[in-house]
Amino acid sequence: MINETLKEYRILCFGGGGAEIAKELIRQKFDSEKIFYFDSELDDLNTISLKNKFQIGTFTTFGKGTKGKTDVSKKIFNEDNELFLRLTKSDSIYFLVGSLGGGLFSGLLPELAASLNARSKKYIVIGNLPFENEQKFQATNTTYAITNLNTYTSNVLLIKNSDVQRNNPSLTKAEIFDKVNKLLCSLIKEFVSHFDVSEVVNKDELIYISSLEDLIFTSKSYILEHLLGINNSENKVITADTNLEILELLKVQYEYVYRISPRRFEELVEYIYKLSGYKTELTKTSRDDGADVLVWTPPPVLGDSFLTVIQAKRYAKKKHVGSAEVRELMGSSQVFKADKAQLVTTSDFSRPAISTAKARKIDLIKFYELNETIKNFIA
């Protein structure tokens, strides 16, 4: 029953260190639906395959990092406030995860904490501190983050890189990071499973702003509170619906569609058809028949249902869909013995694509048109 309740958590990872921790979470088979990764650095975003990853601060850093500047993070936070609000709307427990020292996570943490506090959300900060001998700005950023964070929460658990190094003097730096990531993951795992950190983590490696016992107590009582609010068999654990949250966001800020992962985009397309009442299926990621979504139209009174295969292309604004993509979809339409094929994109279609599609009777759809039709379905 506890596990049922704990479906309600989200692990939000930030910045380069956050990406490494997220990768470890994925390796340890954490439910990837629960893992979110945010970064302004495209180079780091590209190293991880995750549905819930978001480019932030696009208009602040243009795909670069903050270069160690926490004030840049504040701008990023303001730019993407809407995204954070939407993704932290439900009454989940939020884990804010990353590595202090760099600009992004250090600068965002106090802003996120302030925002979560203002809306009475529950959260726990889990991360690591830079090595003692790292560059000066790392220490400055860390102090900035912790001092400001202190005014909002005492639910903070941090591991010091240097402590791990002292306890494991023979390890290389890369091995230390690996160890730190594993420690952080076990910390999260413990919280998610039974909220007892004492067994998995060597307490000497852990610094905590409040006492660990307090933290565990707080979290436990939250869980209990949460549990008491539901009656077991028919329990009302509402799993937050990320697709809906993102559609709501797109309703007010359409441009976000360029910052989500391609897989998330495929899901959104499927979701729209599902909301419209159709039977749908998302094809496996590994499958490469060129079809992402299958939609069955209900049969008119009697007869066979009508199958539409859909290919979803989350392309950058300027990258238009060409005739090759249309031909590929044609092929996959045959593989699936489909009655109809549609190509949905976030960008536009080239002239050859349009003429190829016309000859083959393939529908070319711009995502905003699809999104427009769905507006009626969401509050």
Ligand SMILES: Nc1nc2c(ncn2[C@@H]2O[C@H](COP(=O)(O)OP(=O)(O)OP(=O)(O)O)[C@@H](O)[C@H]2O)c(=O)[nH]1
């Ligand atoms: N947990 C963890 N931390 C790491 C790893 N590799 C580097 N770091 C730490 O990450 C800290 C912060 O750097 P980043 O996370 O890259 O910084 P950022 O938050 O992305 O900020 P900017 O890149 O400056 O915008 C450094 O001080 C390193 O100690 C890793 O594999 N795991």
Ligand SMILES: [Mg+2]
């Ligand atoms: Mg970075």
